[in-house]
Amino acid sequence: MDPTPAIELVGIDKRFGAVHANKNIHLSVAKGSIHGIIGENGAGKSTLMSILYGFYHADSGQILVDGKDLKITDSQTAIRAGIGMVHQHFMLVENFSVLENVMLGVEGGVLLKGGETAVRGALQQIEREYGLDVDPDAIIEELPVGKQQRVEILKALYRGAEVLILDEPTGVLTPAEADHLFKMLAQLKAQGKTVILITHKLREIMAITDTVSVMRRGEMVATRKTAETTMAELAELMVGRRVLLRVEKGEAKPGPVVLSVENLTVKDGRGVTMVDNVSFEVRAGEIVGIAGVAGNGQSELLEAIAGIRKASSGRIVMNGEPVDRNGRIDPALLRKKGLAHVPEDRHHMGLVLSFEENENSILGYQDDPKYLKGPFLNIDAIRKDAIEKIEKYDIRPADPRLKTANFSGGNQQKIVLAREIERDPACLLVGQPTRGVDIGAIEFIHKRLVSLRDEGKAILLVSVELDEIRSLSDRILVMFAGTIVGEPAAHADEQEIGLMMAGIGREAAE
C-alpha cells in the first residue's frame, strides 16, 4: 500500500455560530482503504466530510490530498482533486432525469447535445463495471431511494472520484441493496480507490472497513484498525458508556384482535397500485412487523391505515368497528378511537420543526380538551405535559420552549414517540422508529416499544431494518410489490426473509 495517505486532515476546526461542530480534528485516510467514521448524531461527521468536499469552509486547519496541501474553497476544487461525496440528504434535482443529474456541472460544453451522448456512453460503461443499473432517462422522483443513491454514486464516479465519501448510505437501503453496495465498495477498493464511510451501524463497520475513527461531540476520540477492535468497544467510545446491543424481551401474550385490515387497496397519485388487496390483523399485546424492501408499499399501507392516504377500496376495522366516516378515514377521528401513529418521516410529517417543543408535543392532539380552555390553548397544561414527557423520555435539552429544529434527530424522534406512546393508545403504528438515530437512543426506543407491548397494546411496526424487525416483532409479515407475500416463522433466519423480500418467497408460499 502507498504510504502517502490519500487524505490527511490537520487541525480542522469549524463553528456554526455557537456550536463548535469540529474541534481540531486530525484524520489520516490510507490510500486504497475503506475508512469508517462513526459517532452519535450531531457528533460532527457530516460537517467534517462536507468540509473535505468544499461544501463548508473550515475556520482553520489544513487539507492534504495525496500529500499535497490543497485549499478547498468550493466543491469544484474537491471534485478536481478526485473527491466525490454521496450526501446524507441526497443532492439530486428531483424532477430531472438521471442523465441530467449526472451531467450537471460536467456538461462538456455550452450546448447539452454533445455532452449528453458522452455521458450516456460513460454511464453504460460504469454501470456495466459496477452493476449499477439505472435507466438514464428515469426521473429521479419516480425512483426508489435505493436507486436514487445509485445515481449519487454514479455522479461521483463519472466525475472521476478517487476518494469516495458516503454519508450514512445504508440508512435507506434493504439488506440486499446494502450488500450490493458493499460489494461495490470492495470492488472500488480493489481498484485502488479510497472510500470513507459514515455509518451508525457497527455491524457494517466490522464487516467492511479497514480502519475506523470515532467522533464524539465534535472531537475525534479514537482511530482503530477494524481488525483490532470490537463492536462493544466502538459503542462505548461513541457514547462514552456501555450499551446493550440486543433487545431483551419475553414471550408475547396476544389478546383479542385490535386492528384488522381487510382487502385494502391503495393507489398513488399517478394511479399506480401501491397496496394490493392486503388483509391482516394485529392483536393486543403483540408486535407485528412488516418487513420489505423500501418502496414495496409499506409506507403507503401505514399511511392508509393512519388515514393520511385515501384507500381506493377495503376496510379498516378497530375493535370490531369500521373506522371510516362516510367512506373517508380521518386522522383526527382515528386518534379519538385510540390509534397512535409514529410516522416514518419526522421532519416532514411528525413534527413542525419551527415550533417549540411543547407545541409539537400536542401535534395531532390539539383538540384534546385536556389542552384547551374553550377555543383557547391551555398553555400551562401543555407545558406541564411537555415537561413530564421530557423527563420520562430523557429528551435533551430539557427545554419545552426550545425550537424543535434545535434538537438532534434522536431527540426529535423521542419527542414524537413520547407524544404518541403517552396517549396510552390501543393500537400504535410505528414507521422506521430508529431511522438515523444513534445507538443510545435506539436502545431506549426499542425498550419502550417492548414495554408497551407488554402493557397489552397492539403494535404495527414498519421498518426497512431487518434486524430491527427481527428483534422486535412477534410476528413478521413480508411485503413485496404491494402484497403480503408471506409470514415467516418468528425465528426464521435472515436469508429466508431476505428471499421473500426479494419476491422469491412467493412461489414457495403458493
Added chain:
Amino acid sequence: MDFADLIQILAATVRLSVPLIFTALAGLYAERSGIFDIGLEGKMLFSAFSAASVATVTGSAWLGLFAGILTGVLLSLLHGFASITQRGNQIISGVAINFIASGLTILLGNAWFGQGGRTPQLPNTARFTEITLPFAADIAPIPFIGPLYSGLISGQNILVYLAFLAVPFTWWVLYRTRFGLRVRAVGENPGAVDTAGISVAWLRYRALICCGILAGFAGTYLSIAQSAGFIREMSAGKGYIALAALVFAKWKPLNVLLTCLLFGFLDAASIRLQGIIIPGFGEVPVQLIQALPYILTVILLAGFIGKAIPPKAGGVPYVKER
C-alpha cells in the same frame, strides 16, 4: 364578425400581448432559478422611463432600447443583491423595487422634463415604428392569406418580432444549453448545483440579468414602440398580469406564449366588445366587459388547469449554514 374583424382583433391581441410576453419570460428566468420576482412591474416601468428619456435626449430608439435594458439589468442586480447576497425576502425586495420605480420615475421625470413625470412626446424617428414586410401590399388582395400576412404578420414593429423570437430562444436556452440546465437545477435544488461545483449565487445573478434584459425590452416596447413617450405609472399592472401568466403557464416558455396571447386576446376583445347589446339582456355593463379577462382567468384557473407547482427552491434564499 367577419374575417377582417378577426384579423383586427388578432392584430390587437399581438400588440397587447408583447409586453406580457417579454415580462413573463423575464419572470421565467428569475423564477426558474429560484428567485421570485414580484418586482417585474417596477422593472418594466423604470425601463420604459429610461428608454423614453434617452430616446428623447438622443433621438435614437436604439439607444433608448439600450438604456431600457441597462435599467432592467441594474434593477435585477439590486434584487439579486438583496435576495441572493443578503438573503433577504424576495417578495419584499420585489415590492420595494415596485415602489422605488414608481416614485423615482416621476421624481426624475419631473426634474428633467418638467412635465409632471411625463417625457415629451417622441417623434417617430425616435421610436420603433411599424415595419412593412416585403410584398405586403401585393399579397393583401389574396383572400385569407392576404389579410393574414399584410394585416397581422406585417406592419408590426421590430420589438414585436423580437418578442415572438424570444419564446423559442428561451425554450432553446432552457432545454438545450448548459446554462439552461443549471438554471433549471438551481431553482429546484441549489444544493445539487453547489455540490456539483457550480456557484449558486453567480448562476442566479446571471439568470436575473437575463430577466432584467427581457424586462428592459418590455419597458422599451411600452414607451417608445407602443406609445410615443413615457407616462407615469404606464405599466399599469401589466407586471402582475405577466406574473399571473407565468404561473398559468406553469413556468414553461411555450405555455408562456400561449397564455400571454390569451390574456392579450381577452384584453383586445374587451376593447372591441364594448357597448354591445346582447338580445334579451340589454347592454352589457362596460365594467363587466372590462373585468372579463380577470373573471375568465379565474374560471380557467379553477377549471382547466391543475395545480401549478412552482420551482421547488423558489422564494427561499440559499443558506448553507445558519
Added chain:
Amino acid sequence: ADVKPAIVYGTGGKFDKSFNEAGFNGSEKFKTETGIDYKDFEPQNDTQGEQAIRNFAKRGYNPVVALSFAWTDAVAKVSKEFPETQFVLVDSVVDAPNVRSVVFAEDEGSYLVGVLAGLKSESKKVGFVGGMDIPLIRKFGCGYVQGAKAAGATDVFQNMTGTTGAAWNDPVRGGELAKSQIDQGADVIYAAAGATGLGVLQTAVDAGKLGIGVDSNQNHLHPGKILTSMVKRVDVAVFNAYADVKEGKFTAGTQALGLKEGGVDWALDDNNKPLVTDEMKAAVEKAKADIISGTVKVHDYMSDEKCPG
C-alpha cells in the same frame, strides 16, 4: 382686498397637459401679471385633498381653489369651518355663502368640435374615447354626438377607457380603442381622457387620421394632425377667482360657464389652420352663435343621465 391665493389640484396631477395644467396656467398668469405668488398642492389621495384645503384656509390663504369635482364634500365641510375664507370649486357645486362653484358646459364645447368632426370626416364615421366612465365624461360624449350628427356624421363610436382612476392614465388602452374605432371606419377621433388621450391622439395620427384634443389647447401636440381642441377655460376661471378677490368683487354662487361666457370653446391656431376650411369655420361659428342664442339646444347628459340619438 388682501389676496393670498392657493390652489389644490385634482389627483390627476399638475402637469396633465389638460385640466389641471389649465388651472396651473391660470395661476401662473396671475402671478406674472400681478407679481403675487400663489401656493399649490397636488394631493395623493382624497383624504389629503381635504387636508390641504383646510391647511390653506387655516394658514390664511384666500381664495382657496379646489380643482376637481372630487373635492365637493371637502369644500362643503371646510367652507363651514372657515366662513371668512373664499373658496372656489371647479366642476362641481357647493351651496354656501363663501363658495363659488364653477361648472362648464362641456356639452356645448363638445358639440362644436363634434360639428367640425362631422364635417371633416370623409367616412362620416367619427369616434369618441372617454377616460373614466363617469357622468361628466358622458356629458362630453353626448354633446359631441349631437354636434357630429348635426353635421352629417352617420356613426359616432363611443368608448370609455375604464372604470377606475387608472383610466385617466392608460394611453395604450386609449390607443387600442382609437385603433378599433379606426378599424370600424372612423377618421376623426375626439379624446376626453386626460393622459390617456395622448395615446388616442398618437394612434389617430399614426394611422393618418385626425384627433381632437380636450381641456387645454392640444393642437400643438401633433401640428397639422389635430383637427381642433375643445378648450375648457379652467385657467380663466382660476385667474378670475384670484383677480376678483384682489379687487374685492368676489361673488359666491354657481357660475355656469358655457359658450356664451367663453368658458368653453374650440381652438383654432396655426397648427390646425390648414385643416379647417372656411366653410367648416363658418359652420362651426354658426353653431356657436345658435347655441348662444338658444336656437340650438344641446342636451345635457347630466340633467337626466340620458343622451338622445
Added chain:
Amino acid sequence: MSVPLGTLPRWVNFGLLPLLNVAVAFAISGLVVLFIGENPIEAVKYLVAGALGDGEGIAFTLYYATNFIFTGLAVAVAFHGGLFNIGGEGQVYLGGLGVAFAALALDRYMPWYITAVLATAAAFAFGAAWAFIPAWLQAKRGSHIVITTIMFNFIAAALMVYLLVNVIKQPGNMSPQTRLFEEGGQLPKLGWLMQVFGLDIGAAPFNVSFLIALVAAFAVWLLIWRTRFGFEIRTMGTNATAAVYAGIPYVKTVVVTMLISGGLSGMMALNPVMGDAGKLQIDFPAGAGFVGIAVALMGRSHPVGIVIASILFGVLYQGGAALAFDMPNISREVIILIQGLVILFAGALEHMFRPALIVLFAPKPKSVAASAAGAA
C-alpha cells in the same frame, strides 16, 4: 463565509438595527432630494414636523396607521397559514360596501355605536366574502391564490365602479359616490384621547376605528398564538404534511383563515369611509391593501411589529403630505420613493448591518460543544 450568529442584545436587535435600516433609507432619499436641488435636512424637518410636530399631525399619522394595521394584520394572518393574500385592496373595497350599506340604512335612526357594530360586522362579512372565492378555489381546485387574489382586486374595482355609478350613486351628484352619512353613520373622532396627552386633534380624521384596530391586533395575537385554531393555522402554514398528519382539515382551515384575513381587510374600510369621508367613494382604499403586505413583512407578521410598522408608514404618509405641501419642488412621489427604500432596507436588506453590529455589540459567543445541544 459564515454569518456570525452571536445573539445581539435586545435593544440592538429590536431598536438600533431597525433604526439604522430606516436611517439608511432616509439617507439615500436625501441624496435624491439633493440631486434634484433641494435641501434634504430641511425636507426631513418638514416631514417629521408634519407627522409628529403637533397634535393634528400625530392624529393624521395615526389615522393612516389605522388603515395599515388592518391590512397588515390581514396579510399576516394569511401568511401564518402559508397563504399569500395579495387581494387586500379588493377586500378593503368590498368592505367599504358593507360599511356603506350599514351606514346608509341606519344613520338616520341609530346612534353611531349601534351603526358601528353593524358596520364592523358588515365590513368584515363583505371583505371575507371577497376572499372566500379565492380561498375556496385554492383549497378545492388548487388555483394559485396569489393570482386569484390579484384578479379579484381588478374584479372588485370593476364591480365597485359599476355599483357606485349605476346603483348606489347619489342622484344629481357628479362624483360616483353615496350621499353623506348623517351623524349616526359617522365614527366619532378621538379628540379626547389626544387631549389626555395635551394635544389638539385639529381637523384630523383620527377616529374610533384606531381603537378597533388595536383590539383587532390583540385579537389576532390571541388567535394565532393562543387558540387551537391558530395552532392549526400555523401548522398548516409551516408544514402542510404535518397538518394532514395532525388531522387538520385543509379545506376548512384554508377557507376560514382567508375569511379572517379578508374580513380584517374589509374592516379597514371603517376608517376612511365611516371615520373620515362619511361616504363611499371610488378608489378609497388608495393602495393601503398593498402597503399591508409591506407592513406585515416588516412587522414579522407579529401584531406588535405590525402596529409599529404601521405607525412608521403613517409617519411617511402624513409627513410626506406635509413635505410636499411646504416644499412644492419636491413632488409627492418622493414619498413613494422613501417608502420603497424603507421597504428595501428595513425589509429585504434587514440583515445587512447585522454582522457589523455583532462585532460591535455581541458578547463573545461562548463555546458550546457540538452535541451539547442535545445528542440523544
